[in-house]
Amino acid sequence: MIDAVCTYGGERHTFSILKFQMLPETEIEKFRQFLQCPECEGKAYYRKRSSDGKVACFGSRYHVAGCDEGHPSTQRDRETRHSVEVNKVISDADIISIDFMLANTKKPVIEEQAVVPTSTPTPPTKNANTSGKHTRNIEQSKVKVLGLEKILNSLMRGSDLAESSTLIELDTGYKFKAKNLFVNFAEAEPSANAKEAKPKMYWGTISHLDKELDWLNPSDCNDVGIPISKYKSIILERFNVSEGRQLEGAGIILFGKCFWNSKKTRKIIELWNSDRIFISVLED
Numbered sequence: 001m002i003d004a005v006c007t008y009g010g011e012r013h014t015f016s017i018l019k020f021q022m023l024p025e026t027e028i029e030k031f032r033q034f035l036q037c038p039e040c041e042g043k044a045y046y047r048k049r050s051s052d053g054k055v056a057c058f059g060s061r062y063h064v065a066g067c068d069e070g071h072p073s074t075q076r077d078r079e080t081r082h083s084v085e086v087n088k089v090i091s092d093a094d095i096i097s098i099d100f101m102l103a104n105t106k107k108p109v110i111e112e113q114a115v116v117p118t119s120t121p122t123p124p125t126k127n128a129n130t131s132g133k134h135t136r137n138i139e140q141s142k143v144k145v146l147g148l149e150k151i152l153n154s155l156m157r158g159s160d161l162a163e164s165s166t167l168i169e170l171d172t173g174y175k176f177k178a179k180n181l182f183v184n185f186a187e188a189e190p191s192a193n194a195k196e197a198k199p200k201m202y203w204g205t206i207s208h209l210d211k212e213l214d215w216l217n218p219s220d221c222n223d224v225g226i227p228i229s230k231y232k233s234i235i236l237e238r239f240n241v242s243e244g245r246q247l248e249g250a251g252i253i254l255f256g257k258c259f260w261n262s263k264k265t266r267k268i269i270e271l272w273n274s275d276r277i278f279i280s281v282l283e284d
């Protein structure tokens, strides 16, 4: 995208990338969470110039199908494929079980489909830190296992998952309707404090980070902050990130709690742990 529309202050102003990157840093920080694709109005991001000389650019992970600004790429093709696949899973399966470790391995992602008959012990999941000795009380339910990458890609590409009543199993015995579990950052409803907050799967895209890479700021809204300092080194290493710019425009899904900060000025989304997060870094 050569241009992006900025909706800051309720006005629509079109910036060229050349003009936007010349703005003072304070203006850029103010405007960057209000950017849209000029054609399809999909939420957009700004990526600053990289330390190794990659130019600054605008982009969007949310171009609608057919938007001329949404240039085809292998990454977008994969996201679209995942969206189609997840829609099929929703119509076929009774329960979708999330394997958090599936997204965290660097090996090719292989997902299994299992018809689980009564009283058959479930084989222990690879790398799962559960006891592995439980027996599922699912009678003839069709269970499909999905990793976070497919789930995130399908949500970003507008699959039916966000509105679906399909049951999602996070941990054995803990099931939620998909539509009650997956929440875009823009729709996050904070509890009064961390204690009262119920964890959900929050998703969206990252606009930018602070200089220390301690906070992720979503593109989808400007009132949410995700502190990652506690797990920073693990997360940055897992997703192969060495500078903040690499996360500008990245898709993200995480399991966590949303609550107000003490001044009630900002919604905090606190990660559950370092495993229950997936980041779809831009491949370019």
Ligand SMILES: [Zn+2]
Binding pocket: 037, 038, 039, 040, 041, 042, 060, 062, 063, 064, 067, 068, 069, 070
């Ligand atoms: Zn677009």
